[in-house]
Amino acid sequence: xxxxxxxxxxxxxxxxxxxxxxxxRMDTLQTEVDILRSASRTGTPFSAPTSASVHKPNMAKPxxxxxxxxxxxxxxxxxxxxxxxxxxxxxxxxxxHKVGFILGxxxxxxxxxxxxxxxxxDHEL
Numbered sequence: 228x229x230x231x232x233x234x235x236x237x238x239x240x241x242x243x244x245x246x247x248x249x250x251x252r253m254d255t256l257q258t259e260v261d262i263l264r265s266a267s268r269t270g271t272p273f274s275a276p277t278s279a280s281v282h283k284p285n286m287a288k289p290x291x292x293x294x295x296x297x298x299x300x301x302x303x304x305x306x307x308x309x310x311x312x313x314x315x316x317x318x319x320x321x322x323x324h325k326v327g328f329i330l331g332x333x334x335x336x337x338x339x340x341x342x343x344x345x346x347x348x349d350h351e352l
Contacts, residue, residue: 251321254283254317283318284310294337304332 289307292300296313312319319325330341344350 250318251283254315257317281288283315286314288338289332291334292337293335294333294340295335308332 287307289304289311292304296304308325311328312325319328330338330345333341
């Protein structure tokens with residue numbers, strides 16, 4: 228299948244969607260590499276993985292969180308993020324990856340709060 232043509236001036240959401248698609252493809256390829264490595268170490272004959280064996284559930288994107296929402300909204304936002312982490316663990320191997328995912332969905336005051344942390348790659352978050 229030919230690659231999708233990128234928009235002339237992609238928006239942030241377009242770029243995030245493209246990144247998530249590429250990360251999903253990368254997960255699939257990593258799973259195949261892991262299977263091949265395992266088979267070569269054990270001498271087990273290789274059988275190509277089926278789509279069912281490497282499929283990760285597609286998760287709906289969480290609604291962006293602005294920080295001006297109700298306390299119930301932040302709980303729902305974090306629950307959706309946590310569910311994504313649980314169902315797609317290979318995409319989020321470290322807390323750094325999880326925090327990055329969450330920060331990518333912050334808007335308004337919440338994004339302004341996160342800005343200094345995004346600038347400092349060595350921050351403890």
